[in-house]
Amino acid sequence: MKFISRASVVLRTYPVTVSVTILLIMTAIVTGNLTQGAAHLSSLDLGAGITSTLQDQRWWTILTDLFVAHDLTQFIIDLIASIVLLGVAERLLKPLRTALAFLITGLLGVGLGITLQVLGTAAGEWWATGTRTLETLDPLTPVVGVLLTATAYMSTLWRRRVRVVAIAALLVFVLYSGAPSDIYRLIAAGIGIPLGWLLARGKTRRSLEHSPRLVRRRLLATMTAVTAVGPVIALTQPSGLAPFSLVSGIISGNVVSASTVLEQCGQLVHSACTKSLLLASGHGTGGVAMAFVPIAVLLVAAWGLGRGRRFGLSLAIVVNVALAILSFIAFNILSLFSDLPEPGWSTLSVVELVGSTLLAVALPLAVAVVLFLNRSYFPIRSSGHQIRRFAVVISLSFAVLFTVTLVTLVIGAASTNRGESSWALIWTSLKPFVPLHLFGWVHVAHQPAFAIGLLIFHWAGPLFWVIFVIGCIYVLANAKSETLVRDQRRVREILKTGGGSLGFMATWPGNNYWFSPDGKVAIAYRVINGVALTVSDPIGAAGNDLQRIHEFSSFCDRHHWTPVFYSVHEHLLPAFETLGWQKVAVGEETLIDLASLDIASKAWQKVRHALNRAARENVTTSWTRWPDLTPDQVSQIRGISEGWVSARDIPEMGFTLGTAAELEDPDVRLMLAIDGDGRIHGITSWLPNYRDGVVIGWTLDFMRRGENSVNGVMEFLIGSAALHMKEAGNAVMSLSGVPLARKPQSPKSSDVGEGEIPPSATPASTTLTRLLDFLAQRLEPAYGFSSLMFFKAKFNPHYETLYMAYPDPVALPAIAIAVGRAYLPDVSARKALSMLRNLAG
Structure with missing residues (x-):
């Protein structure tokens, strides 16, 4: 009975998800696609494409394409996507909008995709001509469309996350695979985003002009990872029709059996044998492993970029520049134009061939340029000692492995009486350390014929790069100046x-x-x-x-x-x-004398109401540290923090204003508001204040509330922290300083509600104070310093003014710029002026 009740709830909540899942299972059983081959599939006349949908006039295939899986692998993927992704989307969109988005994005995605193929075929375009006879069965197309539609109803953080990841993944398949279904999915996603905006009536649109430092780093890291993974897709789906499919050519080649070549050549040396040995020398298990070296290094570099490491930036730039050079050599760009056009080639075909080839060179070069231009987002440098140690280890590893390979080749040449020159042996010894095509234009000696020699020859290169990657990970993971530590x-x-x-x-x-x-x-x-x-x-x-x-x-x-x-x-x-x-x-610092704190007094009335409200909502507090958090709590806190930052069109401030990064310090304490389901409603962080080796108080730093949190959660957290500190015997609690703010004067501070601004003291006016007042007025709508000041006033604090002291008034312009850049390190002077104009407007 309980199962039936739960099933009924699921059916009422997710009717579209349940219906699509059932249809996928039923069509898989009826069609037999999970066990039958491609011939059986084409005989069912269910796939969509130019031939089936238009020429054979099977219009219903646009619809059947959305509910029938191509094979067992796709069925598993579609089933998981239907249950998980479609379920998440339906929870946000509700059933009616989900069904509408499913049909609109699915039908238009396939329909417009086929139309694009028709137009391309008429123009003689390679991709369209090459895929015109293919039929697709892809239920993932409408699922992707619905998911992107639902992003309009997500929080700013998750909207950006889902869109970036989804679009990046879709583009990778379009650019490196180029199957018709890849194009259909991208079109469905492109329809889903504006459709979601229309359904949400434009309420969630945000500007991305001032993307936070963390978000920018992650976007650049994602871009680097995409360029690394792309060639793998091109290798696994070698249609040769995608714009960047040629990129896979720099890490692949025609597989030739080394043993067969050696057996056929015997003791003879001629040009055909040398060429075959040259090809064979790049293959085998070790050769396959070498194909993935650029990918592995770029993925490690992307990981370092995500952590803000300058070494990761340098690594990504060097590898991408190397790939551009390697592509230039592999595709013989200089001779490309002299060989074209050939008889029968259309102008469009020539443009596509040249364009695809040039893209293989331009893509990694463009990535390197973009990373270089954004180098300021990766400030964390490794110490000179770490870099020197890394260089020594890598150099010694290469020297040892290269020497062993060279000795092996010399022994192999002597055993077969081959008169190889010293330079040929040296070049050949370098060959195992680089992808196949780099030395394709240079005459090199053959590989050794004996078993141990072959093992060394094929695995010296991969072993070196394993050491290199491990060394990079070590440097990136420990990218801190030892002197600074x-x-x-x-x-x-x-x-x-x-x-x-x-x-x-x-x-x-x-x-x-x-x-x-x-x-x-x-x-x-x-x-x-x-x-x-x-x-x-x-x-x-x-x-x-x-x-x-x-x-x-x-x-x-x-x-x-x-x-x-x-x-x-x-x-x-x-x-x-x-x-x-x-x-x-x-600025002004707000301080609370814990010894005289009386939560029952009238001065703490508003805070007391917040404590009572939280108790009614079954929300409690937890005084803890970052290392003691559970993985779920860490994920929630990061989500709350990133969501808060992403929801604003302004850069996050630093310097004397802490960010989420400072929460991880084990000496910092966290006060969390947690409900009965374990959901975190809000978080505050507290910095220790020492005297004679003892903590005498705590200073408020980080404040964030979650979406749909209980009302008054910040008052609840700060009030609970004050009670906890008083009980622990601490003397003072600081609510920290508020930049560009003045302490409220009258009426009484405790009677001021959040957002109410009482009169303030008026100090003697100077040029600098007038400038600070101007900045405070302009920045107030964005950062709310005055509102924050008066929010803190409800805790009945006393105030201590914070000052800036400087020796030379002539240096004031430079000082003003320094203070501005300290608080907003990612904002240039031009952006700062633009931001001030926008805030003023």
Whole structure:
């Protein structure tokens, strides 16, 4: 009875998915396509194509194409796609829109695809002419169309993810395989995206002008991976009709049996035998493995690109440039134009041949250029020690394996009395380390005839590249300056003696460090535009502020930098006044005295309501660390964070504003709001504040709420964190600083609701304060600094102004640029001005 009840719920929720799945199973049983061959399939007259649909006037094949699988492999794929992808889409679209999208994208995808083939055939185009007699059975076409239609109803993060992955996968098959069904799917996807927008009435359209750094890196990594996987598809489906199908030629060749050639040649040496031996020397198991070397290296490079590694960028650029050169040699581009046109060739055929060949060279070269132009998105560099160690290991490995191969060839030549020259033996020894066609134009010696020699000859190259790939993975996985790692350890030790409420930000990526001569004080800074911009106060035990500031200033002078102390607290101002420096308020920090916290008081009334509401919704908190999270929780947090970033048409800020990357620090604590089903509604992160080796408080850094989260989840999380810290005996809780904001004055802070802006104090006006006020007004609609300030006011805090201190007013333009680039490192000056104009408009 329980099973019937569940089945009824599934049928009511997913009627289209269930119906399509049943139809796929029924047609597979009735047609017998799972066990019969192609002849049986063509006899059923169910496939769509120019011949069947138009010439034979079997119009119904456009419909049957959507429900009949071609063979067992496709049936399994279609069945899984129907249950999973169609089910996900139907949950978003609801049954009626799902059925509509299924028919529209499926029928138009196949119909327009056939029309495209007709037009191409009439023009004499290669692909259309070569595929005109083929028939397709592909239920995956409407499934892809429905999935892309449903992306309009997804969150911004998942919409972008699904579209990028789906379109990339579809393009790979179109460009490297070129089967008619590949074109039909791409057309269905292209119809699905605007169809979804129409069904959703345009509510979900977003601009991608300011794509976040993480998203851009992933797009570039995906592009690199696609160019790596493409040749594999071209090899497995060698129709030769796809635009990039020729790319597979640089890693393949005519298979020749080495043993057969050696047996036929015997002791004779002539041109035909040499040519056959040359071909044979590139084949065998090792030769097949060598075909996949560029693919493996590019996939490793793509993995490094996704992690922001500069070494991965260099690797991807070098491999793609090498593939372009290899393609140029393999296809003999220089002689291509002199051999054309041949009698009977149409102009279109000539253009297609030349175009496909040139594309094989241009594609990897274009990828290399795009990666080079976007090199700023890959800032994480490996240390010089790691690079040197990698170079030494790779060089020694190559030298040893090359020497062994050369000795093997010399022994083989001596045993057969072949008079090979030294240069021929050297060239032949290099051959196992590169794909087949690179030395195809050079006369080389043959491979050894004895068993051990053949084993060494065929496997020396693959073994070298295995070592190379492992070395690359090691460098990419450990791409951190060892000096910087040591400095970060020192900073963490000094930080425990004292660092202020914002001191832990010094541990974030992107900072450099200055240490006092006695090693007891450190200052974290970033050099931008000739300005050494510090991250809050000096770190270490209090005292000797004037001396530390003077020592750091002298250090900056030696490097011709302008020292600027940013987000420093008021207790440092006397030292700056002594030095004659200027100061300006750049933000406000909100602090809560945990000892006097009374959650039952009127001042905490709104927070108390949020706590009660969460309790009614069965939402609880978890005070934890990133290493202690479950894989599901990690996935949810990343999804919430990336969704928040992707939903905005503005770049994410950094510097003193943490991102999701800082959550993984084991010293950082996380406060999660979790319901009874394990769904995370919101997350806050807390940075430790040390004094004399003991945590005396925590500073709020990262705040994100999930979609459809319980109302007041941020108030609930911060209020719960305050209660937890008070119970743990902590003295102070900081809600961190808010850039370009002023503390509210009147009415009472605790009576201010979220989004309500009370009057603020008006400091003495200067050119710089007017500029900051202008920026605050322009950036407020996008980043909501004032709204955030007044949201924090409901926690009844007290305020401490944060200042920027600088020695020379003449340097203010350079300082302003440095601060802007610190917060928005991915935005150029032109983009910044454009963003300000858009916000003002």
